[in-house]
Amino acid sequence: MKRHIEISTGDGFFEPGIPVYLNRVRESFSMYEHAHDFVEITYVCEGAGMHYIGHDTVQVSRGDLFFLPIGVSHVFRPVSPRNDRPLVVYNCLFPSEVLAELTRFYGMEPAIARLYEQLGAEQRWLKVHDRQEEAHRLFGSMFQEYTLRSPGFMPVLYADIVKLLVWMYRRWNRAGEPGSLPASAQLEELLWTIRRDCHLQYSVSEVSSTLNVGDRQFTRLFRKAAGMSFLEYVQNARIERSMDLLTSTVLTVREIALQTGYQDIKFFNRLFKKKTGLSPTQFRKQALGHASV
Incomplete structure (x- = not known):
């Protein structure tokens, strides 16, 4: 319209x-x-x-x-x-x-x-x-x-x-200049914050408002700076954290999903397999098996 x-x-x-x-x-x-x-x-x-x-x-x-x-x-x-x-x-x-x-x-x-x-x-x-x-x-x-x-x-x-x-x-x-991401130090802080607190729920509108750019500008410029979309970056940070937890703790797959920001366990399993080629359980067995060799 x-x-x-x-x-x-x-x-x-x-x-x-x-x-x-x-x-x-x-x-x-x-x-x-x-x-x-x-x-x-x-x-x-x-x-x-x-x-x-x-x-x-x-x-x-x-x-x-x-x-x-x-x-x-x-x-x-x-x-x-x-x-x-x-x-x-x-x-x-x-x-x-x-x-x-x-x-x-x-x-x-x-x-x-x-x-x-x-x-x-x-x-x-x-x-x-x-x-x-x-x-x-x-x-x-x-x-x-x-x-x-x-x-x-x-x-x-x-x-x-x-x-x-x-x-x-x-x-x-x-x-930082308008229509672009803020100074590199601020961008690095944002990326580090997402990796550290990947379990939190992030929205483009909230983050772009904090950084003084519009939603569309932020989406476009984030992809240019990070090489992927904002959603992909958050998902990758969560999957990487879950991989660490799978190999360094005895937490269940459900507990790990919840700790990395996913309430829907089926969605977490599908996304994990899409990103790694293995289910969380298969990844854990393979990683621990290699570690014991």
Whole structure:
């Protein structure tokens, strides 16, 4: 079924002489997925829910911050349609020309300007997380300036937008580039965690959200990095652990299956034979027989 995507234009937001728009809105299920002809920075200031960005689905909560270039479609959804668990976000909108002017006028380092230029050219989004309320304070300041319109509010708004762009770049630079896996150290930590705790139940959505990438991006890039799918990697880690337990303990096959994350013993037996060519019992007998020679 074809998705309905609305196109939002800056004409409906920007006032003459004020090429910036800010609001604070409670998200609902009535909003359609939409794309726009301006840049949007959006910040989750209350609650939790989902953010649908193109073909990606990202779990969001207070502190999540997104840079959305022109052409990227998205929509927020709260956890529940009831008003008892609201999802509230700040939105900062401005034309791409303003972004280019600010990066030049404030003398941003080429690497910072290049990041946002690349995101725009490739229509890729960026997510970072605000752990120390820095972005929260910036958005509060910008919203106040925009609402009160005190003398000199536009230069202050521009300065705060620049601070926000620099802050997002710094957070991104520590976490890894958008649309790819985070820094190699973080990837290695993830792989090591899966091998160590292979009995846990992992989901792509939870892991990708933790690593600040979308589900589809994570799936594609994990395969490229690990040489196999995320599911295959988890299964291999579990089978390798079960092989160790079969040869180093007297646990039953059922106990080993449970300790490696499988409640369905028949499924475990089928998967083990698919991976090794032997059933768990045959593997144990063969391994122990070789060990006694």
